[in-house]
Amino acid sequence: MAVTEEWRRGWPVVLSAFLGIAASSMPSFALGVMMKPLGAAYGWSRTEITAMITISTIFMLLLSPGVGALADRFGSRRIALGALIYFCLAFAGLSLTGPAIWTWYAGSVLVGIGMALAGNTVWIAPVARQFAKTRALALSVALSGLGLSLAVTPALSLWAMGAVGVDKVYFVLAAFAFLISFPTGLLLFRDAAPRRRDADGQAQDGLTFAEALRTTRFWRLVVAMFIVAATSATLLIHYVPILTDAGVPAARATAYLALLGPASIVGRLICGWLMDRIFAPFVAGGAFFLAVIGYLMLSHYDGSVGMSVLIPCLVGIAGGAEVDVAAYLTARYFGLRSFGSIYGMIQGFNSIFYGMTPTLAAYLYDTTGSYNVMLSILAGALMVSVALVTTLGRYPPLENRPLRAA
Numbered sequence: 001m002a003v004t005e006e007w008r009r010g011w012p013v014v015l016s017a018f019l020g021i022a023a024s025s026m027p028s029f030a031l032g033v034m035m036k037p038l039g040a041a042y043g044w045s046r047t048e049i050t051a052m053i054t055i056s057t058i059f060m061l062l063l064s065p066g067v068g069a070l071a072d073r074f075g076s077r078r079i080a081l082g083a084l085i086y087f088c089l090a091f092a093g094l095s096l097t098g099p100a101i102w103t104w105y106a107g108s109v110l111v112g113i114g115m116a117l118a119g120n121t122v123w124i125a126p127v128a129r130q131f132a133k134t135r136a137l138a139l140s141v142a143l144s145g146l147g148l149s150l151a152v153t154p155a156l157s158l159w160a161m162g163a164v165g166v167d168k169v170y171f172v173l174a175a176f177a178f179l180i181s182f183p184t185g186l187l188l189f190r191d192a193a194p195r196r197r198d199a200d201g202q203a204q205d206g207l208t209f210a211e212a213l214r215t216t217r218f219w220r221l222v223v224a225m226f227i228v229a230a231t232s233a234t235l236l237i238h239y240v241p242i243l244t245d246a247g248v249p250a251a252r253a254t255a256y257l258a259l260l261g262p263a264s265i266v267g268r269l270i271c272g273w274l275m276d277r278i279f280a281p282f283v284a285g286g287a288f289f290l291a292v293i294g295y296l297m298l299s300h301y302d303g304s305v306g307m308s309v310l311i312p313c314l315v316g317i318a319g320g321a322e323v324d325v326a327a328y329l330t331a332r333y334f335g336l337r338s339f340g341s342i343y344g345m346i347q348g349f350n351s352i353f354y355g356m357t358p359t360l361a362a363y364l365y366d367t368t369g370s371y372n373v374m375l376s377i378l379a380g381a382l383m384v385s386v387a388l389v390t391t392l393g394r395y396p397p398l399e400n401r402p403l404r405a406a
Contacts, residue, residue: 065344
């Protein structure tokens with residue numbers, strides 16, 4: 001199938017996945033803006049408020065493989081549309097929490113379930129199946145919804161806070177999430193049929209979920225991916241404190257942090273384009289090595305504008321590449337037979353370490369009085385990730401042809 005034909009048939013799936021991923025990631029990106037206002041309104045500590053991230057990542061780990069398995073068996077469309085409705089209702093329900101902290105925890109559980117059901121896993125499987133020649137680029141475009149959400153959600157949260165008050169912000173965010181994702185998903189999202197044959201009638205090859213779990217390649221990929229996810233999360237949470245500790249004004253430090261969003265989009269698109277043309281593990285290793293440079297620079301941070309801008313750009317490119325690298329390499333090494341289950345498991349591990357590592361970094365800071373230990377650990381771990389991904393070996397001879405839309 002020609003490249004232009006792939007995109008002519010597949011662009012609706014990419015667009016709806018892009019917007020679905022953007023909507024389902026909004027709770028995480030709103031939390032930083034909402035933390036101090038929620039604390040002032042209800043007397044909650046920052047630790048109590050940020051428990052939402054830990055709770056949501058636990059449910060991502062527990063539920064993502066199951067969501068992927070359901071998508072493999074029944075198709076993603078019916079799961080995604082129902083999940084979006086549930087997610088948006090749960091997201092809006094956060095405006096009903098307070099002042100008792102248990103209500104926030106209960107709301108976080110409901111939102112965590114919604115983020116797992118309506119997250120990346122359910123949207124990405126159809127994109128992988130619809131594209132073959134430009135699969136990496138298509139996955140990168142779809143996953144750029146994360147960058148859109150990171151760029152838009154904080155500003156929208158601030159606006160809503162001024163317009164309707166702290167207690168109604170989540171109503172506004174949930175309504176926005178529903179409006180950008182559900183109509184598009186309803187009209188455009190068409191999954192590949194839940195069958196084992198492709199558009200030409202050929203059997204669709206690949207490993208089963210159990211077979212993939214028994215390979216060392218799967219676990220090497222898991223470790224490589226969750227290291228990059230964990231380091232990206234740590235910078236997202238701790239970059240502003242590191243800069244303000246060095247004397248950078250808070251407003252300027254926040255502006256530097258905002259560069260992570262566009263950098264992640266650029267990283268995804270460039271790496272996606274390259275992976276369709278160059279051996280993908282080498283592209284991934286190069287992108288992840290940029291984050292090593294970023295963390296080494298941060299350990300010698302001098303407060304200059306140049307370093308302040310370059311560090312989030314380097315780490316953002318690596319973090320942006322991580323999600324679509326995981327999706328693309330899953331398809332290339334394990335096939336499409338159980339893509340949703342396998343990718344869901346990888347995403348589950350990514351999510352739990354994404355939620356845990358910033359807390360560990362805070363603990364190291366509290367016990368040592370410095371971020372230097374954390375930065376050294378992260379740089380070393382990223383080198384392990386580079387080594388793991390660049391030594392995955394040749395692609396196995398799997399047939400990964402796109403399926404017709406159902």
